[in-house]
Amino acid sequence: MDNFEKHIRENAAQFNEHKADRAKLWANISAELHQPEPKVIPLWKRPMLRIAASIVLLFGIASFIGLSVLSGGTTETQYVSKELLEIDMHYKGLVSYQVQLVQNNPNLSEMDKAEFLSFMDELDAEYETLRKEMRNNLDNERVLEAIVANYKKRIELIENLLQQLNDAKNSDEDYGYTL
Numbered sequence: 001m002d003n004f005e006k007h008i009r010e011n012a013a014q015f016n017e018h019k020a021d022r023a024k025l026w027a028n029i030s031a032e033l034h035q036p037e038p039k040v041i042p043l044w045k046r047p048m049l050r051i052a053a054s055i056v057l058l059f060g061i062a063s064f065i066g067l068s069v070l071s072g073g074t075t076e077t078q079y080v081s082k083e084l085l086e087i088d089m090h091y092k093g094l095v096s097y098q099v100q101l102v103q104n105n106p107n108l109s110e111m112d113k114a115e116f117l118s119f120m121d122e123l124d125a126e127y128e129t130l131r132k133e134m135r136n137n138l139d140n141e142r143v144l145e146a147i148v149a150n151y152k153k154r155i156e157l158i159e160n161l162l163q164q165l166n167d168a169k170n171s172d173e174d175y176g177y178t179l
Contacts, residue, residue, distance in 0.1 A: 102162065127151075
């Protein structure tokens with residue numbers, strides 16, 4: 001490094017003689033910076049794309065209107081469907097709880113349980129028929145009443161069976177305690 005520094009100090013006057021031409025240097029740099037920009041054509045200005053977008057928009061609006069008209073139904077049908085849903089939720093919980101009580105009851109034989117559950121299955125089939133009629137809007141009020149009556153019949157049968165079992169159990173217990 002010492003030789004290099006010595007050379008620079010001895011020839012410093014020669015270095016100061018030639019100065020860079022700043023204008024020429026900047027012209028070269030700016031020429032490299034300004035590249036030709038690519039030509040941009042906005043898609044929305046093309047006529048075919050405008051036509052296609054219009055068709056898609058019209059098709060979407062027509063589909064939305066068609067679906068709302070077809071699935072909208074009347075407010076009475078929606079009310080009945082909501083009412084049926086509430087009735088189903090209430091009674092299904094009651095029926096399933098009581099059926100579980102019958103199934104877990106140790107005083108019933110397996111044959112009695114099977115016979116009882118087959119009768120409950122018949123009532124389930126009747127319920128499904130009523131539900132199909134409800135979907136077809138065949139006199140909704142009467143069908144809804146029939147569905148409620150079906151559920152009440154199931155609950156009444158289960159309660160009667162459980163009551164008979166409890167009465168039989170109590171009479172057996174009373175027999176043992178008689179003095």
